[in-house]
Amino acid sequence: MDIKKGIIDGDRIALAKLITMAEDGKKEAMDIIKELYHRTGNAYLIGITGPPGVGKSTLTAKLARAYSGLGKKIGIIACDPTSPYTGGAILGDRIRMQELFTDPNIFIRSMGSRGHLGGLSRGTRVAVRIMDIFGMDYIFIETVGVGQSEVEIADTADTTIMVLAPGLGDDIQAMKAGIMEIGDIFVVNKADREGAEKTAREIDTMLDFNEKSTWRPKVIMTVAQDNKGINDVLHAIEEHMKYIKDSGIFASKRKEHIKEEILELATQNIMSEIMTGLSKEELLGIVDKVAKREIDPYSASIDIIKPIKGGIQK
Numbered sequence: 001m002d003i004k005k006g007i008i009d010g011d012r013i014a015l016a017k018l019i020t021m022a023e024d025g026k027k028e029a030m031d032i033i034k035e036l037y038h039r040t041g042n043a044y045l046i047g048i049t050g051p052p053g054v055g056k057s058t059l060t061a062k063l064a065r066a067y068s069g070l071g072k073k074i075g076i077i078a079c080d081p082t083s084p085y086t087g088g089a090i091l092g093d094r095i096r097m098q099e100l101f102t103d104p105n106i107f108i109r110s111m112g113s114r115g116h117l118g119g120l121s122r123g124t125r126v127a128v129r130i131m132d133i134f135g136m137d138y139i140f141i142e143t144v145g146v147g148q149s150e151v152e153i154a155d156t157a158d159t160t161i162m163v164l165a166p167g168l169g170d171d172i173q174a175m176k177a178g179i180m181e182i183g184d185i186f187v188v189n190k191a192d193r194e195g196a197e198k199t200a201r202e203i204d205t206m207l208d209f210n211e212k213s214t215w216r217p218k219v220i221m222t223v224a225q226d227n228k229g230i231n232d233v234l235h236a237i238e239e240h241m242k243y244i245k246d247s248g249i250f251a252s253k254r255k256e257h258i259k260e261e262i263l264e265l266a267t268q269n270i271m272s273e274i275m276t277g278l279s280k281e282e283l284l285g286i287v288d289k290v291a292k293r294e295i296d297p298y299s300a301s302i303d304i305i306k307p308i309k310g311g312i313q314k
């Protein structure tokens with residue numbers, strides 16, 4: 001199968017294959033991404049985060065359907081091993097997600113958190129890029145907000161939606177400092193339950209104290225499972241997109257990411273150059289010398305990069 005042609009032609013099987021190949025670090029996948037890199041930059045990234053079980057997947061599903069109804073192409077990346085997309089959840093959830101699998105505008109990918117503690121895996125980033133190449137208008141990234149992942153999602157996404165539910169009062173207090181910085185939009189889902197308005201008010205009050213940005217996050221109540229409030233969230237996304245684009249934040253953030261990526265890749269290249277120019281025995285020899293205090297680690301580190309100092313050939 002010609003994967004590159006498949007991607008250009010909009011073949012979803014090619015899309016799935018390329019993501020898998022890239023996740024496995026296949027050179028062929030990287031070559032295709034390089035060749036098609038010029039097609040990236042159009043997808044808008046929406047991070048969906050929040051505590052376990054608040055309805056992130058349900059909300060994502062409804063938002064995706066709403067955008068699909070507008071003729072948009074949607075990618076969903078669930079960085080969540082127990083996600084209903086993967087069948088990890090109870091049967092009812094799986095049935096509920098079925099409508100997504102049959103929608104030709106929506107493509108879903110579940111990522112395990114393979115070898116990655118919190119945060120976004122490398123696989124997630126590459127999946128975003130490939131979906132962007134494929135021509136997705138919006139890419140949703142769902143992560144369970146525990147610790148580092150929500151910070152990373154906020155850094156990666158263009159718009160971050162923090163989903164909460166009533167009855168999390170104490171949690172909200174505890175997370176306060178952290179979450180208030182993270183959400184561009186706050187959703188209080190499960191508004192069919194008691195206490196939703198109180199939760200929404202509490203969040204709203206907290207937001208009054210955050211004067212760091214000229215963007216005042218919206219607080220929206222939804223009943224995702226009944227499709228209630230979904231359009232309000234969609235409008236808030238569009239409004240935030242307009243805000244970051246008009247203010248120049250969008251462009252500068254994208255450039256910052258490019259800079260970080262180049263430096264990260266350069267670091268990887270240097271490391272792999274060092275490791276190819278250095279046998280295991282040589283490295284162990286240097287380690288021994290340092291262990292015996294014959295040389296210091298600072299000098300040793302200079303010694304091992306000497307062979308590549310003349311420049312990396314690539």
Ligand SMILES: Nc1nc2c(ncn2[C@@H]2O[C@H](COP(=O)(O)OP(=O)(O)OP(=O)(O)O)[C@@H](O)[C@H]2O)c(=O)[nH]1
Pocket residue numbers: 051052053054055056057058059080082083084089093144189190191192193222223224225226
């Ligand atoms: N009462 C009520 N239940 C809801 C609502 N939205 C989702 N749920 C239910 O809440 C449960 C969790 O929903 P998910 O969408 O899987 O929540 P999640 O935040 O993605 O969960 P994790 O990914 O496991 O953290 C499911 O049983 C949903 O049916 C809602 O608006 N009201």
Ligand SMILES: [Mg+2]
Pocket residue numbers: 056057058080083084142
């Ligand atoms: Mg989920």
